[in-house]
Each structure stands twice: as structure tokens, then as C-alpha cells.
Amino acid sequence: MKILALGDVVGSIGRQALRSRIPYIRKEWDIDFVIANGENSAGGVGITASTLSEILNSGVDCVTGGNHSWKNKEIYDKYETETRVLRPANYPAPAPGRGKFVYTLKDGRQVAVLNVQGTTFMEPLPCPFKYAMDWAKSLDDIKIRIIDFHAEATSEKKSLGFALDGNVSAVVGTHTHVQTADAQILPKGTAYMTDLGMCGVELSCLGMCPNSVLPRFINRRPTSFKRAIGQGALNGLLMDIDDNTGLALSVTTFRENAPRTQVTVLDNII
């Protein structure tokens, strides 16, 4: 099964990049299943019912979330009714929605997806390792198992990859918005990438205009971020997974429309 996992979709330019490219990419690469993280799809922070539908209508089969899944309360009802949208599974009850999903393709093949959030430099949630390991054990009949690990620390992400190596098809990271150069198949056959990167204006500070972000670091005072404008890029990981074993046959870093222009940073920000 060919699977494309895409990183955090940021704002309208990210959504537009999906809309314009996913239908062609699906055909061009013969993709069976597409997953994308939607936690930044509404204005750069959060997700709404409308941005969710737009992502799903672009040809994405499952939309995962993260720490920004809770920003817009209006989507909470949708979390209960739309099975294709996930938020991290390890948020304590009574969080709305769910963190896992099973998708059945037209030919009957099934893919199970789990979304968990890391705890290093993030909210002190219940242990994502326990959730992920218990989930993998519970899936006897479904061999194709994809985990979106929404986490900050590379060490935590890599550790989850090794903890589940051979028991899941893929552990892919989201949240940092910067694609890592470590697409690989772990020793026991699990596809792995520390961070898929983002879908949006890559020539920016994680999707935001550098001029609106720099003062936060230079002056150490809060600033309001403005969304970056520019070329929309898609970043992720393309995987070919063996239908019988559920293990990875190949992994390819996916990177389309990477920026070619230069960003201008004004010198009057201090």
C-alpha cells in the first residue's frame, strides 16, 4: 500500500497547496491513503469545521491533530461525529473526539491510524508510549498501522520509533514544521521520520511572517504573529508498505514546491 503522510497544514496557503496538488499527486504516485496534520489549518493556529472539510475534500483520508487541536471550540462537536479527524489520543477524559481511526479502502484493505502527543517540552499528558504500545497490541487483524507522533523533542520521537519497530508500519513526527532529513526504515521494518515538515509557506518562521516572530526572541516580549505569504510547499513522507507484513518496503522524502525566493527581514524590529 502506498501511503503519503503530510506534515502540519498551515493556513489558507497550506490548504490551497493541498487542494491544487493532492488529486494529481494521488494519481502520479498511485497513492492509496493520504494522512495530513490539520492542527494549524485555520489561520495558522487551530482547526475549524470548514478547514477540516477543505482538507478532506482535497483528497486527504485522515486528518490528525496536536496541541492546537483545542484552539477553536466550534470544532469539538465535529470531533465526535467525523471519524476521519483525530486529536491526540492521550489527552485525558473527557476530551471530545478520538485519537484513533481505521480506514477501509474500496478494495477492502484497512489502515489503522493513531495520533499521540509527546510530553517532552509539552503538556504533561498521560504516557504516549503506553498508548501507542497498547494500541499496536490491540490490532491483530490490521497490519497497516500508522502513528502520527505530535512531539517537540527529536529524542522522544526517535525513541517511540524504536519502541514500536516491527510492530507498526510507520512512526512519523509532526509539530515542529521543519522537515528532518532522516527518512528511514528502522531495523525491524518500521518506516520512520522525525518530522514530516509543513504544508504552507516554508520560507517563514514555521508558517508565520519572520518580522512578526523575531521581536519575541529579540525583545523577549509577546508579539502577535502574522501569517506568512508566499509559495506554498508540501512536505511529508511517501511510504510503500507490504500489505501482508505491514512493514515498510521503501520510504521517500516528499518535498514539493520548496521555496526558491528570498525572505526579507526588516531591520527595524528592535
Ligand SMILES: [Fe+2]
Ligand atoms: Fe503545528
Ligand SMILES: [Fe+2]
Ligand atoms: Fe503542534
